[in-house]
C-alpha cells in the first residue's frame with residue numbers, strides 16, 4: 001500500500017512542472033548574501049602634532065565660526081520652513097551651531113505620504129542594494145565625513161574628542177555595518193523542517209506603513225541608528241532628530257544620501273517633539289516607533305498610540321530605550337584602584353549624560369575612607385573645559401534646562417540633613433553650561449538623589465556595613481524603578497555569583513569589575529527593562545528583528561489527487 005503522503009498526491013504534470021520550476025527559481029525578496037568582513041570601526045587617538053589632529057581641530061573651528069541652516073528633507077527636497085530654533089554650542093552658548101527649520105504638521109504629513117509612495121519599491125529592491133547603501137554610508141562616515149561629524153558632536157553636543165570618536169565615528173559606522181550583517185543573518189533563518197513533498201520558506205517583509213525614528217541628544221550614533229537602520233530591513237523612516245543634536249544628525253543624513261539612499265526612503269524631519277509625536281501617533285499608517293530618550297516621553301508616545309489604537313492598519317511596534325539609575329556595587333574584596341577609576345569614568349565621562357552613567361554607588365564601611373579619598377583626589381585632577389582641548393575630561397552639559405535641573409538636585413542635597421556634598425557642587429552658566437563633577441554622600445539609601453535620574457555629573461554614595469553585603473544587593477535591586485546598567489566589583493566568585501542572581505532583573509547590561517558605560521555594537525547588546533524600556537537591544541539582531549514582518553510560505557510540490565484521506569477509503 002502506498003504511504004499516506006503518496007496516496008494523497010499525484011505526479012506533477014509537465015505543464016505544472018514548468019510552473020513549479022518558475023516558482024522555485026523565483027528569488028525571495030529578502031535573501032541572504034555574502035558580505036565583506038564586518039568588524040568594529042577602530043577608534044583613532046589623534047596624537048599630538050598629527051595631521052589627523054590638525055584636521056579635526058580645523059573642523060571644530062569651522063563649527064565654532066558658522067551657523068548652519070538645517071532644512072527638513074522630504075523626498076530629497078530641502079525645505080527651509082522659516083520656523084526655526086537654534087542649537088547652541090554647550091561650552092559657548094552665545095554661538096548657535098545650527099538654525100534648525102522645524103516641520104509643521106502639514107509637512108510631517110507630506111513626509112508620511114512621500115515615504116509611503118516609495119515604500120514598495122525600496123522594500124522590493126534586492127537586499128544587496130539596500131546593504132550596499134548602508135555599508136557605503138559607514139565607510140563615508142569613517143573617512144570623508146569623520147571630522148565633520150566629530151566636530152559637530154564635540155562642539156554641538158559638548159563631547160571631548162574621545163567621547164565623540166567612540167560615538168559619532170565608531171558606533172555610528174558599527175550600527176550600519178552590523179545592521180547589514182544582522183539583517184543578512186535574519187534572512188538566513190529559514191524553516192529547518194519540511195514534510196514530504198513540501199517546501200517551507202519564510203519571507204521577511206518590511207513593515208506595512210512608516211517607521212518613526214525619534215532619538216535623544218546624547219549619542220549621534222543613536223540618531224544614525226534610529227533614523228535609518230530600519231530601512232536596511234526594507235522600511236521607510238521619518239527621522240526626527242533631537243533639537244540638541246540636529247547638526248551631527250544632519251551630517252549623518254548627508255552621508256546616507258551620498259551613499260545612494262534613494263529620495264523619500266528616509267525623510268529628515270526636525271520638528272518640535274509634541275508636534276511630531278501627535279502627528280505620527282494619529283496616522284493610520286504608523287507601523288513602528290523607534291524611540292530613545294526619557295521614560296516620560298516614551299510614556300507619552302505609548303499613551304498616544306493606545307488612544308489611537310482603532311485607527312491603525314497594523315499594530316505599531318513600539319521600541320523604546322529610556323532612562324536609568326545605574327549602580328556600582330563595590331564589595332570589600334574588590335580591587336580598589338579598579339573600582340575607583342571605573343566609577344570616575346562612568347559617573348563623569350560626557351558629564352554623566354549617558355543613560356548608562358553610574359549615579360548611585362554602594363561601598364562597604366571598611367573601604368569607604370580610602371575609596372572616598374581616592375575619588376576626591378581624582379576629581380581634583382579632572383579638567384572641565386572646552387571640547388576641542390585634548391586635555392579636557394568633561395565639558396559643559398547640553399542646555400540650560402539640563403543645567404537648571406542638575407543644579408536643583410545639587411541644591412537639594414546641600415539643604416538636606418541626610419546628604420553631604422563631598423566634592424564639586426559648583427556650577428556656572430555665564431559662558432557655557434558648566435557643572436563641576438559632584439560627589440554626594442547619603443545616609444538614606446532611598447533619598448531623592450539615590451532614586452531619581454539626574455542625567456548630569458552627580459554621583460551619590462551610600463556606605464553599607466560590610467556584614468550586610470547580601471542585604472545591600474537586595475537594596476540595590478529595589479531602589480529604583482529602572483533596570484538599565486550596573487556593575488559588581490568583587491574578587492570573590494561567590495559574591496559575584498550571588499550578585500548576578502540577586503540583580504538578575506536590575507540591569508539589562510550588567511558588568512563585572514568593569515564600569516557601567518561603554519557598550520560596543522556586536523559585543524554588548526544594549527538596553528534595559530523595567531522603566532528603562534522595551535529592551536530590544538541596540539547593536540544586536542533583535543533590534544533589526546523588530547522591523548520585519550515575517551510571511552511563512554508553504555509550497556506543495558506534488559498535487560492532491562483526492563479530497564479523502566487514505567484512512568477514509
Ligand SMILES: NC(=O)c1ccc[n+]([C@@H]2O[C@H](COP(=O)([O-])OP(=O)(O)OC[C@H]3O[C@@H](n4cnc5c(N)ncnc54)[C@H](O)[C@@H]3O)[C@@H](O)[C@H]2O)c1
Pocket residue numbers: 214215216217218219222240241242243272273274275276277278292293294295296297298300301321322323324354355356453455484526527528532533
Ligand atoms: N536606554 C538608552 O539606550 C538611552 C540612550 C540614550 C539616552 N537615554 C535617555 O534619554 C534621556 C535623555 O535624552 P533627551 O533629553 O533627548 O530625552 P527626551 O525624552 O527629552 O527627548 C528624546 C526625543 O524625544 C523627542 N520628544 C520630546 N517630546 C516628544 C513628544 N511629545 N513626542 C515625540 N517626540 C518627543 C525629543 O525632541 C527628542 O528627539 C535620558 O533619560 C536618558 O537616560 C536612554
Ligand SMILES: N[C@@H](CCC=O)C(=O)O
Pocket residue numbers: 218219353354355356516517518519520526
Ligand atoms: N550605549 C552607551 C549608552 C547609550 C546611552 O546613552 C553605553 O553603553 O554607555
